Amino acid sequence: MDLGEAIKERRSVRKYKADRPIPQEHIEAIVEAGCWAPSSANTQPWRFVVVTDRETIAAMAGAVHDVFQTISKEALRRGEKRVAAFCRFVRGHGGFFADAPLVIVACAKPFEFPLLKMPTTTLVETIREIGGMEVDFEPIVVDTVQKSVAMAVQNMLLKAHSLGYGTCPMDAPIAVERTLREMLGIDDGLRLVMVVPIGIPASARVRAPNRLPVVEVTRYHQP
Ligand SMILES: Cc1cc2nc3c(=O)[nH]c(=O)nc-3n(C[C@H](O)[C@H](O)[C@H](O)COP(=O)(O)O)c2cc1C
Numbered sequence: 179m180d181l182g183e184a185i186k187e188r189r190s191v192r193k194y195k196a197d198r199p200i201p202q203e204h205i206e207a208i209v210e211a212g213c214w215a216p217s218s219a220n221t222q223p224w225r226f227v228v229v230t231d232r233e234t235i236a237a238m239a240g241a242v243h244d245v246f247q248t249i250s251k252e253a254l255r256r257g258e259k260r261v262a263a264f265c266r267f268v269r270g271h272g273g274f275f276a277d278a279p280l281v282i283v284a285c286a287k288p289f290e291f292p293l294l295k296m297p298t299t300t301l302v303e304t305i306r307e308i309g310g311m312e313v314d315f316e317p318i319v320v321d322t323v324q325k326s327v328a329m330a331v332q333n334m335l336l337k338a339h340s341l342g343y344g345t346c347p348m349d350a351p352i353a354v355e356r357t358l359r360e361m362l363g364i365d366d367g368l369r370l371v372m373v374v375p376i377g378i379p380a381s382a383r384v385r386a387p388n389r390l391p392v393v394e395v396t397r398y399h400q401p
Contacts, residue, residue: 191344243273
C-alpha cells in the first residue's frame with residue numbers, strides 16, 4: 179500500500195465485525211510496527227497490553243460507558259446541561275468498543291535516560307541546584323514518553339489499516355485508568371496512554387472528517 183494513500187485513507191472506525199478474530203501474526207505485525215517508531219533517546223518507553231478476551235473487552239468498554247452515564251445523569255439532575263452533554267459525548271466516544279475483537283492498550287514507562295543511570299528526579303534537582311532554574315523539564319523528561327508512545331500508536335494504526343483493519347486511537351478510556359489497570363493487571367510503574375480497538379470495519383466506508391487546509395495551519399517564519 180502506498181504510504182500517502184495509507185495516511186489519507188486510514189479512518190477512525192468505531193464499529194467492528196465482532197465474529198472476525200485477528201490472527202496472531204497480524205497482532206504481532208501491528209505491534210512490531212509500533213516498535214519501529216522513533217522514541218526519545220531511543221528509550222522505547224512503550225509497553226503494549228494485548229486484549230482479545232471478549233468479556234474483558236466488553237467490561238472495559240462498559241466501565242467507560244457506565245462512569246460517564248452516571249456523571250451525565252447527575253449533571254442533568256443539577257441543571258448542568260453542558261457538562262451533561264460533554265459526558266454523553268465521552269460516553270459515546272469512550273464506550274463503543276465492546277464488539278472489537280482486539281484491543282491494544284498502549285502504556286508508557288517513565289523516562290530514564292539510558293546513560294545516566296540515575297532517577298530523573300535526581301537529574302532535574304541537580305540541574306536546578308547548579309543554576310538551571312529556567313529550564314523547563316516537563317516536555318523533555320515527563321511528556322516525552324507520551325510523545326513516543328503516540329508515535330508508536332500511529333505506526334500501529336497505519337499497519338493495521340494496511341492489513342485491512344479499522345482502528346480508533348482513544349484516550350477517553352484513560353479517564354478510568356485505575357479501573358482498566360485493575361482489570362488488566364497493569365502495574366503501577368506504567369501509565370496508560372491510548373486504548374486502540376482493532377477489527378474488520380462493520381461498514382465498507384467511513385466518512386473522512388474534513389481537515390484544515392495546509393495554509394491555515396502553517397506559518398512560514400520570516401526573520
Ligand atoms: C489523542 C487522540 C485521542 C482520541 N481519543 C478518541 C476517543 O477517546 N474516542 C474516539 O472515538 N476517538 C478518539 N480519537 C479519534 C479522533 O476522534 C479522530 O482521529 C478524528 O476525529 C479524525 O478522524 P480520523 O481518525 O478518521 O481521521 C482520538 C484521536 C487522538 C489523536
